[in-house]
Amino acid sequence: MMTTRPRNTPERGSITAMLAVLAVALIAVIGLVYDGGSKIAAMQRADNAAAEAARAAGQYITGADLIGGTGLDRTAAIAAAHTYLAEAGVNGNVSISGDLITVTTTTTEATVFLSIIGITSVAGEGQATVRITEGL
Numbered sequence: 001m002m003t004t005r006p007r008n009t010p011e012r013g014s015i016t017a018m019l020a021v022l023a024v025a026l027i028a029v030i031g032l033v034y035d036g037g038s039k040i041a042a043m044q045r046a047d048n049a050a051a052e053a054a055r056a057a058g059q060y061i062t063g064a065d066l067i068g069g070t071g072l073d074r075t076a077a078i079a080a081a082h083t084y085l086a087e088a089g090v091n092g093n094v095s096i097s098g099d100l101i102t103v104t105t106t107t108t109e110a111t112v113f114l115s116i117i118g119i120t121s122v123a124g125e126g127q128a129t130v131r132i133t134e135g136l
Helices: 014-058 063-068 074-088
Strands: 091-097 100-110 121-131
Touching: 014 074, 014 091, 014 100, 014 121, 074 091, 074 100
Parallel strands: none
Antiparallel strands: 091 100, 100 121
């Protein structure tokens, strides 16, 4: 003879609810790991673009400029840095203060897993500074 359990037990379906919560938590953890890599990539891209834009700006000084006392062609240096940033597809700001050329950048990378919970992109910021020196 078979025995049956009562159909209306208070714990009926509790495993399903627990699995649903665990599945969402697992997706969130995977998202943090995978999309965390996207955050690191955005930061590296921003740093690299800032460094290269600062280098491009620094190309607008020559030994003759330093010897003659005219220094850096500031307008051309800023334009060169902005041109590099535009070609790299990175937003940024270039400033020259005294003997320092500073480039700050921001980039964004799209997320894959975190977009499920409404986070569609992660941002990265970078900065590079070039010092203009006189002498060899």
